[in-house]
Amino acid sequence: MAAQRDMATADAELAAAAHALLGDRRLIIATNRGPVTFTTAADGSLRPRRGSGGLVTALGHVSQRVPITWIAAAMSEGDRRAAADARLVRRALGDDETVRLRFASVERSVYEQAYNVIANPFLWFLQHQMWNLPERPVIDAATMRAWDRGYVALNDAFAREVLSQARGDREPRIMLHDYHLYLAAEPIRRARPRAILSHFTHIPWPPSSIWQTIAPPIREAIARGLLANNVVGFQTARYAHNFLRMVETFVPDATVDYDASLVKRRRFVTHVRSYPISIDPEATRRVASSRAARRRADQLLGGSREQVIVRVDRLEPSKNILRGFLAFETLLQRNARLRGRISFLAFLVPSRTGLREYGHYGREVQNAVDRINARYGRAGWRPVQLFYENDYAQALAGLSIADVVLVNPLVDGMNLVAKEAVAVSARDAVLVLSETAGAFDQMADGALAVAPADVVGTADALATALAMPREERARRLAKLRRGVEREDITWWLRRQFEDLAELVR
């Protein structure tokens, strides 16, 4: 009851913040991936496919409260047709325009350059510090071409579509998202000097020494591009600080005020804030408590031993899956009494299988699992069980039965698995969490901390977690759960709306 009243209050506060920001406007949101992508059916009509991913889920919550115009990149031929004719979209999605979907459309080859040369292999790797720096990246002529003709062009297309949707409004409210759209604010700002513009970066913001390795035209365009926003948001205070340092280092005509966390440039002020993203705990629990998920949880528990370690991740090098298994191997090696008594369930979602590094990393992970199972497995006990598929309900089922949840990314903007685990745990799971995950800044108190390269320390943390008395497990989980309930996705949205509404006044 109390929880429901809290939620009602939270909803009311969010609605009030949205109204203060928007009045009777629509909120314009721009993201690379939209909530729907289209294929062309045999009869020529557009067939929608709902998207997934953390960002889509999070922003889906916005649309429940305020009317939004959502601009996404046209990724398929169907999307490009939809971009050309809005009626096709209406025909496919129905007349409900709570979410008005639009596309920023560029030629396929332009999009490929922006997405498959710059955003994913370049910016994602850079910001997750995933490079072997002595050899990569090599910023050659092809990279610079993809930047100019792909990334810049895509951002311009987004700006044009935003301006088209904001027609007639001198002060549109616009929220841009993530590493695909660092440059969109500047052309919008030029055309609408009084626009209220924000950008939120979902992934980590590395220190200047990392930005310093790459081509000055790119890093300066990114810094200046972001400074065209009224508010630039990051997952953590550390990332916000790194951005301020980057501006100080690379934008000589900007003045950085660390105490007020803002940047002044030609009398324009950009506020630099942190808004840790979160989940909808209630909705997450609904999925986990569906009949199918509960049945799956029982099966998983039946197939496991006394204690269960669980991880859920995209199969992605920054998630540090390999060292997680090495830590588990060390645990078994050092604690003979655990052999045959614990199960490690790893739910790995296929990801970016077209990138060479990901394929290589996947094979390394598989090799480690095979080695551990061969070395320690015995009749009736397979130490590691790998589930390689995209099954959200199953992953939540796994988290719900865990004694220990291992979240040890190399670096991570936030990491929502840590929060989902806390929301759905039915067995007082202990969270083993990397200090380098954005989530650590909120969850340090209840979690067991590990450093991502520290395989010995991670093995020790797993041992501590497995041996932890039930009361302490319950106490820690309760503390973490209170945090996730309080700082949920509604809180994430509301704080942004409030900060932007403040600027309107």
Place this chain on the structure above:
Amino acid sequence: MAAQRDMATADAELAAAAHALLGDRRLIIATNRGPVTFTTAADGSLRPRRGSGGLVTALGHVSQRVPITWIAAAMSEGDRRAAADARLVRRALGDDETVRLRFASVERSVYEQAYNVIANPFLWFLQHQMWNLPERPVIDAATMRAWDRGYVALNDAFAREVLSQARGDREPRIMLHDYHLYLAAEPIRRARPRAILSHFTHIPWPPSSIWQTIAPPIREAIARGLLANNVVGFQTARYAHNFLRMVETFVPDATVDYDASLVKRRRFVTHVRSYPISIDPEATRRVASSRAARRRADQLLGGSREQVIVRVDRLEPSKNILRGFLAFETLLQRNARLRGRISFLAFLVPSRTGLREYGHYGREVQNAVDRINARYGRAGWRPVQLFYENDYAQALAGLSIADVVLVNPLVDGMNLVAKEAVAVSARDAVLVLSETAGAFDQMADGALAVAPADVVGTADALATALAMPREERARRLAKLRRGVEREDITWWLRRQFEDLAELVR
């Protein structure tokens, strides 16, 4: 004449600072590698071999001004015999004890752990950000054993030898050096609370997000170990700032004062300073103007085309040699008129050939050179000439005839080649310099800046340098040379002596 008077003044100032610090004491210096290492001759006597390396050269200058006791790690069996019996050293080196040489001696296996498991493959790679982080480092049981039984033990042995040399002195003056000796100050401080202790790190100090990936016991021991010094010195203000941030992040009982650049812990104050290391320009020029070096310079010039690009580096991944050649390749590809008219002379010194990564990197470099020479070379013109040997005079000869000197490290504590090039240039060389080299902080004004991963930008900088009018070249070089003359090795030493003497008062 003016220069000579300046040098005499500088010498007098240095002597005064040394006297203020030392009184009639000897200065105790501790470094991993000493000025001399010993082998055992057939007759059982010790045979000395003079060492090289930037640190030995720099510290050699100290001994010209003040009596020092120099403690180095016993690296050979001869060193271990010397450690056991100081008379053997005197017999081998003569009675002149301006430099009193002593050894910190541990068993060979202990030293191997400290040097070949921790210092070089771990700390060096960490601080130069040379890892492919998704896979390395793996801090496993062997790493932690090498840390405890190797690195910690070696530092303890250094502390014991320092204390033994400081016998009877309640306030010895001690300067510790570099990444082999982060932990030596603490045991010295415990035994001599009033000692004047400094530590200088010659290599880069990365941001906290890098330290955050490794085992907490290691990074905390490093931070706390350094805080036992009165002064902790770094090459640049950036590195000093990174150290302060590291202390703030990982040493909860310390208070960081960024404005005063100091750390307080239990009423003990550690000053955090930057002292950019340098060269002795006069001595460098003496080598470059020897008859042999001048003859070699003429030969090199005779074998080259109209314009000459030169690089001098240890063959070391952090030096970014590969991208340097890729930039040269891009230059030739884009500027057909340069083909046949420029020569790239690369003087590469063999380094750490036992480490797998170095061998691999060397092959990649050789492949790039072969490809460029095959693609663009023609009868009578080999675009790249590679000199793979340790010949200091030849390298200086190369620098003296350069039109352009390329210094593009991925990251570098200082980089003395940039300063040597400026000292010996006979043809108004243009310096193309990485922003990520420590030297950049002093030389930004006269050099052409490049970002290390930016192959296109580096090619552009080479083109700009090659096309630069003679007057601008001369103007830039003169400015750089004034800086190197002013902020030379004597200046580096004097500022440290003065800061330490201040603490004595």
